[in-house]
Amino acid sequence: GAVVSQHPSRVICKSGTSVKIECRSLDFQATTMFWYRQFPKKSLMLMATSNEGSKATYEQGVEKDKFLINHASLTLSTLTVTSAHPEDSSFYICSAALLAGDGEQYFGPGTRLTVT
């Protein structure tokens, strides 16, 4: 149980375009979803925390207008990278928490974004 999927797994886009990444909890309802970014040979950096039906809470230094997060339902959160640039190329990973305050997060398989 507790499976999280991401789509697409890989995406290549041109500079200036926008890309949407979906994160779905397949067999449970996620109160909270998290979006992380992983640079090559670096740790995961938390970008934002989203709760269903409310605005996402962004970490310091993360541009809200560039990384749009929508958490429209208890099973789906989306991250849209707007006006993507090559420096946005990265591995984006989402996770979902079953219950508010429950420590365990279930991670998606990640999305490799390459901006040319």
Added chain:
Amino acid sequence: GEDVEQSLFLSVREGDSSVINCTYTDSSSTYLYWYKQEPGAGLQLLTYIFSNMDMKQDQRLTVLLNKKDKHLSLRIADTQTGDSAIYFCAEEAGATNKLIFGTGTLLAVQP
């Protein structure tokens, strides 16, 4: 501030034990976690320990927690080539459910 440190690389021979170390700074962390990441994949939760424990064993995995020194370790007994991956420790930041990840340790298992 919140900062979690790990050594970057560990190489062991197949069959030996591996010990991956982690230091953290947030003394209020309730849970501490170990995750495994294989190339190009997401994270797999390996094990976790509650902050009022000092040891937890789960098959080949042993987690040791020294809360006084804010030091966490993961021991993998009888390391196999399939254990080759990046291992991340993570602390839960207060009551926010946020995870603060360590820098990751690349474990290379030599046959």
